[in-house]
Amino acid sequence: MYSLNFGSLTIEQFLAEYWQQKPLLIKGGFANFQDPISADELAGLALDEQVDGRLIQKDGGNWQLDEGPFDSFDKYGDQNWTLLVQAVDYWQPDAARLLEPFRFIPNWRIDDLMVSFSAPGGGVGPHLDQYDVFIIQGMGKRRWRVGMPDASLEQFCPHPRLLQVSDFNACIDDVMEPGDILYIPPGCPHDGISLEPSLNYSVGFRAPAQKDLIGGLADYLLDFQIEGERFNDPGRLRSLSPGEINSRDLGQVRQLMQQLLADDDLLSHWFGSYISQAKRELDLQEPEPHYQAEEIAEYLDEGSVLGRLGGLRCCYQQAKAEGDVQLFINGDRFPLPANEIDSARLLTDRSQLTEAECRHFVQTPERLAFITQLINQGYWYFVE
Amino acid sequence: MYSLNFGSLTIEQFLAEYWQQKPLLIKGGFANFQDPISADELAGLALDEQVDGRLIQKDGGNWQLDEGPFDSFDKYGDQNWTLLVQAVDYWQPDAARLLEPFRFIPNWRIDDLMVSFSAPGGGVGPHLDQYDVFIIQGMGKRRWRVGMPDASLEQFCPHPRLLQVSDFNACIDDVMEPGDILYIPPGCPHDGISLEPSLNYSVGFRAPAQKDLIGGLADYLLDFQIEGERFNDPGRLRSLSPGEINSRDLGQVRQLMQQLLADDDLLSHWFGSYISQAKRELDLQEPEPHYQAEEIAEYLDEGSVLGRLGGLRCCYQQAKAEGDVQLFINGDRFPLPANEIDSARLLTDRSQLTEAECRHFVQTPERLAFITQLINQGYWYFVE
Numbered sequence: 001m002y003s004l005n006f007g008s009l010t011i012e013q014f015l016a017e018y019w020q021q022k023p024l025l026i027k028g029g030f031a032n033f034q035d036p037i038s039a040d041e042l043a044g045l046a047l048d049e050q051v052d053g054r055l056i057q058k059d060g061g062n063w064q065l066d067e068g069p070f071d072s073f074d075k076y077g078d079q080n081w082t083l084l085v086q087a088v089d090y091w092q093p094d095a096a097r098l099l100e101p102f103r104f105i106p107n108w109r110i111d112d113l114m115v116s117f118s119a120p121g122g123g124v125g126p127h128l129d130q131y132d133v134f135i136i137q138g139m140g141k142r143r144w145r146v147g148m149p150d151a152s153l154e155q156f157c158p159h160p161r162l163l164q165v166s167d168f169n170a171c172i173d174d175v176m177e178p179g180d181i182l183y184i185p186p187g188c189p190h191d192g193i194s195l196e197p198s199l200n201y202s203v204g205f206r207a208p209a210q211k212d213l214i215g216g217l218a219d220y221l222l223d224f225q226i227e228g229e230r231f232n233d234p235g236r237l238r239s240l241s242p243g244e245i246n247s248r249d250l251g252q253v254r255q256l257m258q259q260l261l262a263d264d265d266l267l268s269h270w271f272g273s274y275i276s277q278a279k280r281e282l283d284l285q286e287p288e289p290h291y292q293a294e295e296i297a298e299y300l301d302e303g304s305v306l307g308r309l310g311g312l313r314c315c316y317q318q319a320k321a322e323g324d325v326q327l328f329i330n331g332d333r334f335p336l337p338a339n340e341i342d343s344a345r346l347l348t349d350r351s352q353l354t355e356a357e358c359r360h361f362v363q364t365p366e367r368l369a370f371i372t373q374l375i376n377q378g379y380w381y382f383v384e
Numbered sequence: 385m386y387s388l389n390f391g392s393l394t395i396e397q398f399l400a401e402y403w404q405q406k407p408l409l410i411k412g413g414f415a416n417f418q419d420p421i422s423a424d425e426l427a428g429l430a431l432d433e434q435v436d437g438r439l440i441q442k443d444g445g446n447w448q449l450d451e452g453p454f455d456s457f458d459k460y461g462d463q464n465w466t467l468l469v470q471a472v473d474y475w476q477p478d479a480a481r482l483l484e485p486f487r488f489i490p491n492w493r494i495d496d497l498m499v500s501f502s503a504p505g506g507g508v509g510p511h512l513d514q515y516d517v518f519i520i521q522g523m524g525k526r527r528w529r530v531g532m533p534d535a536s537l538e539q540f541c542p543h544p545r546l547l548q549v550s551d552f553n554a555c556i557d558d559v560m561e562p563g564d565i566l567y568i569p570p571g572c573p574h575d576g577i578s579l580e581p582s583l584n585y586s587v588g589f590r591a592p593a594q595k596d597l598i599g600g601l602a603d604y605l606l607d608f609q610i611e612g613e614r615f616n617d618p619g620r621l622r623s624l625s626p627g628e629i630n631s632r633d634l635g636q637v638r639q640l641m642q643q644l645l646a647d648d649d650l651l652s653h654w655f656g657s658y659i660s661q662a663k664r665e666l667d668l669q670e671p672e673p674h675y676q677a678e679e680i681a682e683y684l685d686e687g688s689v690l691g692r693l694g695g696l697r698c699c700y701q702q703a704k705a706e707g708d709v710q711l712f713i714n715g716d717r718f719p720l721p722a723n724e725i726d727s728a729r730l731l732t733d734r735s736q737l738t739e740a741e742c743r744h745f746v747q748t749p750e751r752l753a754f755i756t757q758l759i760n761q762g763y764w765y766f767v768e
C-alpha cells in the first residue's frame with residue numbers, strides 16, 4: 001500500500017488551502033517509493049494497439065509527436081524524449097494502486113493514471129491543463145517548474161498536436177526525486193524536464209464544464225426517450241408582431257428547462273450514469289464460461305478475494321437519509337434499498353475486497369446474484 | 385388574401401377559451417373558399433423525389449402505407465385512400481398564403497402546411513397528435529369527428545408506420561364543407577373520412593418538449609464551442625466514502641447547469657437560432673449569377689416586390705426595450721441595433737413585402753447590403 005504523507009499538512013489543510021487553489025510540492029510524499037511498473041514494462045504497454053501512447057521529442061527548436069502503437073524506441077536515441085501512456089491503471093493493477101491514497105477526493109472526480117518515461121532532457125514542454133493532477137516522481141530525477149494561473153500567458157502550437165504556453169514565472173522550481181509528489185491545480189502552467197531517466201505518474205482528475213453537462217443530459221434524455229413536458233400556451237395573447245419571440249415565451253422556455261433540472265430523481269439518475277460512463281475502452285475480460293452463483297458462493301466462502309477492474313467507474317448516491325441508494329457502475333444504474341448501502345459502499349469505495357468484505361456478498365441471494373453478474377461482466381475478478 | 389372569420393368569436397376569445405384547450409369547428413371560416421392548389425397539382429408534387437408524400441389506404445380491415453415519390457395513382461382505385469403531402473408551403477407559394485391568417489400565433493409556433501387529397505372513404509384513421517392544427521376543408525366534403533383528451537384511450541399500430549387510437553367519444557361530429565375550419569388542440573383524438581373527393585389543408589404548429597430544448601442547447605454549445613464554466617471545488621471536505629456523489633456536489637452540478645440557462649444573452653441567441661433552423665430541405669434557388677447591390681436598388685426603386693421563400697423560418701427577439709434586436713433567419717443570427725427593429729419586423733412579420741416596404745431596404749447601405757445577401761441566398765426573391 002502506498003501511504004501518502006503530506007508532511008506537516010493534514011489532508012484537511014491541503015483541501016482547505018491548496019486543492020484547486022495553489023500548487024504544492026510534497027517532498028517524500030511516498031517514503032521508500034518503489035515503482036509499480038518498470039520503464040521496460042511501460043514501453044511494452046506502448047507496443048499494444050489498444051493502448052493510448054504518444055512519444056514527444058524535442059530536437060533543437062523542433063517538437064515532434066509520434067502516436068502509438070510503437071514498434072521500437074531505438075530511433076529516439078537516449079535524450080530529449082518522453083513516452084506518455086494514458087490510463088495505465090486500466091492495464092496494470094499494480095500501477096492502479098497509486099490512485100488509492102488520493103481517494104480523499106471522491107471517485108467521480110478522479111480520472112486515470114498517466115505514466116511517462118522520459119530520457120534525460122525529455123519533457124512535453126511548458127503547458128497548462130484544465131484538470132487537477134498529482135505528479136508522482138518515480139525512478140530518476142526531474143526538474144519541475146510550476147507557476148500560478150496568469151491570463152497574460154499566451155498559448156501556441158509548436159506542433160499541430162501540442163498546445164504549449166509562453167514563458168512563465170515559477171513559484172515552484174525543484175528537482176523531484178523518487179517519492180516526491182507535485183500537486184498542480186487547473187490552469188497552473190508547468191514544465192518538467194528530466195535530468196536522469198525518469199518515470200512520472202500523473203494521477204489525473206476530471207471536472208465537467210457546463211457544455212459537458214448539458215450534452216450529457218441531452219444524450220440521456222435521448223437514450224431513455226424521456227420527452228418531458230411540452231411547451232404550452234393556453235390563453236396566450238394575440239401576437240401583433242408574429243415575427244417576435246416575446247419575453248414571456250422565452251421565459252417559459254427557460255422555465256421548462258429549469259424544471260427538468262429541478263427534478264431530483266432525474267438529476268441524480270442521470271448524473272451518476274453520466275459520470276460513471278467509460279470514456280475509453282476497458283480491459284474487459286469476461287470469464288468464459290460464465291460462473292454460476294453457487295460457484296461464486298463457494299469461492300468466496302473459501303476465502304477468495306475480488307479485485308475491481310482498473311478504470312471501471314463506480315459511484316453511488318443516496319438522495320435522502322434512509323432513502324433508496326442509486327449505485328452506478330460503468331454508466332448503468334442499480335437502485336438499491338437503503339439497507340443495502342453497505343453493498344454500494346463496498347463496491348465503490350474499495351478497489352479490492354478483503355475476504356470478509358467478499359463474504360458480505362454471499363449473505364443474501366440478491367447480493368450473490370449481483371456479484372455473480374458483476375464478475376461475469378468482467379468488472380470484478382478473482383485476485384490470484 | 386384569405387380572410388379568416390371566427391364567426392361570433394373574436395381572435396382574443398378564441399385564444400382565451402379554445403387555443404390549446406378545446407377543439408372548435410368554424411363553419412365558413414373562409415368565405416367563398418378557393419383551393420390554392422388542385423388535386424392534380426398536389427399529385428404532381430407527390431411525384432417529386434424531394435417532396436415528402438405518403439399514401440394511406442384502407443382495404444377492409446387492413447391499412448396500407450406507401451411512401452413517395454409516386455409514379456402514378458391509378459392502382460389505388462377511386463375510394464378509401466388519402467394522399468398526404470408535407471410542407472406544401474415550401475413548394476407552392478399560393479398554398480403558403482393559407483398560413484397568413486393564423487399569424488395571430490407567432491411564427492416560431494407555426495410549423496408548416498400539410499395538404500391531403502382523399503377519395504371518398506379516405507382517411508388516415510382515428511389518431512391524436514402532439515401539436516395544434518387548423519384543418520381547412522377545401523373542395524369536397526369530409527366528415528370529421530373530434531374528441532377531448534382521454535387518458536384511457538389506447539394507442540396501437542394497425543400498420544408499423546401508423547399510430548392510431550381506439551374508439552373515442554366525439555364532442556364534434558360534422559361534415560365539413562369548403563371554407564370550414566376545424567381547430568384541434570394537442571392530444572385530442574380526431575378522425576376524418578371523406579364523403580366526396582376532398583382537399584384538406586392542415587396548418588400545423590410546433591411546440592418543443594424539454595428533451596428537444598436540452599438537445600438543441602447541447603448542439604448549440606457544441607457548434608459554437610462554448611465550454612462554459614467548469615465544476616470547481618476548492619475547500620471541499622475530505623471524502624470518507626469516496627464512492628459517494630454527495631448532495632453538495634450534485635447541487636453544484638445542478639447549479640452550474642441552471643446558471644447557464646440564466647444567461648439571458650445565451651438563452652436568447654440560442655433559442656432564436658434553434659427555433660429558426662430548417663427541419664427539412666427548403667426549395668432554395670440561389671440566383672445565378674448573384675445580384676450586385678446596385679441592381680437590387682434599381683429593381684426595388686422601380687417598384688419590384690419581394691416574396692419570402694416558403695418554409696423559411698424567421699423571427700426576432702429584443703431582450704430589452706431600446707436594446708439590440710437579434711434577428712434569426714434559417715438558424716443564423718443577425719444582431720441589429722434597436723433603431724433597426726423595423727427591418728427585423730418587415731423581414732419576419734411579412735411573407736411578402738409591398739413596394740413601399742421593399743424601398744425601406746434601399747434607404748441605407750447596410751440594409752441594401754443585407755437584403756442583397758438574403759436575395760442571393762435565395763431566401764427572398766422577386767415576385768413576378
Ligand SMILES: O=C(O)CCC(=O)C(=O)O
Binds near residue numbers: 082115129200
Ligand atoms: O509526465 C509528463 O511529462 C507530463 C505530465 C503532465 O504534464 C501532467 O500530468 O499534467
Ligand SMILES: O=C(O)CCC(=O)C(=O)O
Binds near residue numbers: 498513517519576584
Ligand atoms: O388530412 C388528413 O387526412 C389528416 C389531417 C390530420 O389528421 C392533421 O392534420 O392532424
Ligand SMILES: [Co+2]
Binds near residue numbers: 127128129190
Ligand atoms: Co500537464
Ligand SMILES: [Co+2]
Binds near residue numbers: 511512574
Ligand atoms: Co391529425
